[in-house]
């Protein structure tokens with residue numbers, strides 16, 4: 035997207051937790067069993083995931099035994115390196131479609147930040163000079179349409195909406211037709227996070243996905259699952275369910291700023307086999323960034339050790 039972001043702000047809580055706990059651990063200056071146990075606990079506490087935490091500590095232990103590591107700073111460097119092995123070193127950008135419009139479908143359970151992310155993303159694309167059109171595909175929740183309307187104004191995007199309780203697939207179909215007629219560059223489709231029950235929601239999402247493909251062959255170009263970083267490992271379970279309804283192409287991890295468990299990015303990347311493409315680091319319009327793994331690991335461990 036060309037706009038350089040700084041994830042450091044969003045990792046503030048995680049970083050200060052790590053600073054405090056790792057700092058205390060390193061100050062003991064002893065690589066004994068207690069050290070490894072404590073390190074494992076810190077990583078698990080940061081939501082890196084159990085398996086990953088065990089593996090990281092095991093690898094560290096090997097390196098210490100082989101005499102490759104003797105200083106805390108080296109521990110941090112090794113952790114960064116190992117995390118980048120899991121995350122990959124490069125940002126995975128959002129798709130760019132040759133033809134107009136490009137269609138992005140935003141999915142996720144209620145309250146994770148779908149609508150907000152659409153608004154922020156539209157604003158980013160607008161800054162690049164793209165014409166954006168938002169579609170109010172959440173016709174279920176009261177006030178969902180009005181909320182998207184506010185984001186359309188803020189991001190200077192067009193909006194296509196129907197009445198509350200209208201068929202969401204029909205709204206989205208109309209949205210894509212309107213985008214084709216107007217020559218919009220991008221269509222961002224909002225969806226409901228909750229219906230009367232989960233089976234209903236999944237059926238509806240399948241239908242939306244099918245209808246988008248009919249309205250525009252090749253679309254949707256991105257199907258992004260929005261996950262709330264503060265819900266920890268719970269977020270992982272949601273991905274499986276949504277992936278069955280639509281072919282997910284990436285993850286947006288929101289509310290990274292609201293948690294000291296920012297290691298969840300690592301668990302998500304490793305366990306879902308889907309790239310984290312964007313991260314939300316606050317509630318305002320500029321608080322969305324492409325996920326850059328190197329910035330992320332630097333942001334986790336920035337600062338002085340001991």
Ligand SMILES: Nc1nc2c(ncn2[C@@H]2O[C@H](COP(=O)(O)OP(=O)(O)OP(=O)(O)O)[C@@H](O)[C@H]2O)c(=O)[nH]1
Pocket residue numbers: 142143144145146147148149150151172175178225226227228288289290291292313314315316317321
């Ligand atoms: N701190 C923080 N808050 C966020 C972030 N992203 C979204 N939020 C907040 O999370 C709340 C829910 O966001 P929405 O965008 O309405 O979530 P949604 O997924 O559309 O929710 P439903 O429409 O109910 O399914 C709002 O108060 C947002 O301001 C983020 O990155 N950081």
Ligand SMILES: [Mg+2]
Pocket residue numbers: 148149150172178224225
């Ligand atoms: Mg919403």
